[in-house]
Amino acid sequence: MTPADPDFPVLPAGFRFGTATAAYQVEGAHDQDGRGPSIWDTFSHTPGRTLGAATGDTSCDHYHRYQEDVALLRGLGVDSYRFSIAWSRLLPRGTGPVNPKGLDFYDRLIDELLAAGIRPAVTLYHWDLPQALEDRGGWRVRETAAAFAAYAALAAERYGDRVERWITLNEPYCSAFVGYAEGRHAPGARESGGALAAAHHLLVAHGLAVRELRDAAAREVGITLNLDRIHAVSSLPEDRAALRRAEVLHNEVWTEPLLAGRYPARETETWGGLADGPWRRPGDLELIGAPLDFLGVNFYRPITVAAAPHRSDEVEARTAVDIGLTELDPYGTTHTTMGWPIVPGALTELLCGLHARYPQLPPVWITENGAAFEDEVAPDGSVHDTSRTAYLHDHLAAVADAIAAGVDVRGYYVWSLLDNFEWARGYAQRFGLVRVDYDTLTRTPKDSYHWYRDLITAHRARTEEPAR
Numbered sequence: 001m002t003p004a005d006p007d008f009p010v011l012p013a014g015f016r017f018g019t020a021t022a023a024y025q026v027e028g029a030h031d032q033d034g035r036g037p038s039i040w041d042t043f044s045h046t047p048g049r050t051l052g053a054a055t056g057d058t059s060c061d062h063y064h065r066y067q068e069d070v071a072l073l074r075g076l077g078v079d080s081y082r083f084s085i086a087w088s089r090l091l092p093r094g095t096g097p098v099n100p101k102g103l104d105f106y107d108r109l110i111d112e113l114l115a116a117g118i119r120p121a122v123t124l125y126h127w128d129l130p131q132a133l134e135d136r137g138g139w140r141v142r143e144t145a146a147a148f149a150a151y152a153a154l155a156a157e158r159y160g161d162r163v164e165r166w167i168t169l170n171e172p173y174c175s176a177f178v179g180y181a182e183g184r185h186a187p188g189a190r191e192s193g194g195a196l197a198a199a200h201h202l203l204v205a206h207g208l209a210v211r212e213l214r215d216a217a218a219r220e221v222g223i224t225l226n227l228d229r230i231h232a233v234s235s236l237p238e239d240r241a242a243l244r245r246a247e248v249l250h251n252e253v254w255t256e257p258l259l260a261g262r263y264p265a266r267e268t269e270t271w272g273g274l275a276d277g278p279w280r281r282p283g284d285l286e287l288i289g290a291p292l293d294f295l296g297v298n299f300y301r302p303i304t305v306a307a308a309p310h311r312s313d314e315v316e317a318r319t320a321v322d323i324g325l326t327e328l329d330p331y332g333t334t335h336t337t338m339g340w341p342i343v344p345g346a347l348t349e350l351l352c353g354l355h356a357r358y359p360q361l362p363p364v365w366i367t368e369n370g371a372a373f374e375d376e377v378a379p380d381g382s383v384h385d386t387s388r389t390a391y392l393h394d395h396l397a398a399v400a401d402a403i404a405a406g407v408d409v410r411g412y413y414v415w416s417l418l419d420n421f422e423w424a425r426g427y428a429q430r431f432g433l434v435r436v437d438y439d440t441l442t443r444t445p446k447d448s449y450h451w452y453r454d455l456i457t458a459h460r461a462r463t464e465e466p467a468r
């Protein structure tokens, strides 16, 4: 594929392109200008939690280099940039005194973006809970949802005049289940009841924040979910039952309350007596299910499940949350360095499935999609990341197929603008359109960056939108 290739995916006029990052993954400056510690500071500083004992202390140093990064965005010609606010930069203890220098940083970033003609899309929570709130119970307790609402109100009041799109939560699945049940993410807990309470309180937090954002006349309000296209490894009854449990765990815990105002029909089959926990209160479903302007969908790969224990060792198996299922990898396809199979058609299927199931589905934005590969740096410093370009091409084509099938998809954000801190996997996974040398913090656009820039330019020319 070359820039002049007529094989660029064809997307409709008005379709928007962007890139995404998250505060803890790129900002660094973890203890500067009054920022308070988050659960990811604590977790990454705990021995054995992250690959190579990596932390976000410096990361890409975006906090100091944001102007250079906005210049990279401008060079790409993107319409929008999705970033997250570090809650503990604004409110170092999660509640209480506001940190003016933290507020100022996002003012500067937003103004720099607007001056470059790029519309800010803000995620309020991308996993970095203030540690002070975790010390009081974290997402296990309802008070954290109230604290989140107050933080959302503060951010909306300060930035609402300039932010185009607000995302309350990023991938609450990971916050609740990877953080409180599997323990692979901060805060590193392994509690099934705690994880279900966390899932519910995250949804309540979303609903309360939506109210605050509406009160502040925020422009577009939504949430981002990492939804999965899931298959059963066989049609045996036990594997089909495992599929139903996996659908509840990965998708329906979120989509049913948010998009249909109900709890998942098969939740008892999945969680047993824990399903209807005391954390649920009358009125919560109405709060959580308030109409949204958009649904953000993050997609990377499909998954296949079987009843645990699986009967064969022919495929790699992984057991996550303990609900009697095993995740398998029977995909005879190439994988990214995350070990994720590359199956673009699964994105089309996922989007079409949502469209068919939820009559109230709001417009969809693909708020993350991208791939980590072993990038090789050529002697002249360039990075010929053809695998990443092919991945992005094929997934954008999958989005185009979903649109052709009737799904209202408005835009697409590449994950990520920069190579960055990939959570428990440290700095070993490179997702960026731009390479970051972690010794010098030098940024080098990869071939995929140039490809994406040319795609956006070609799209604007074809749809007769003004070039940037």
Ligand code: IFM
Residues within 6 Å of the ligand: 022, 025, 171, 298, 368, 415, 422
């Ligand atoms: O890096 C993460 C991001 O923070 C959330 N979505 C998935 C990405 C890749 O793992």
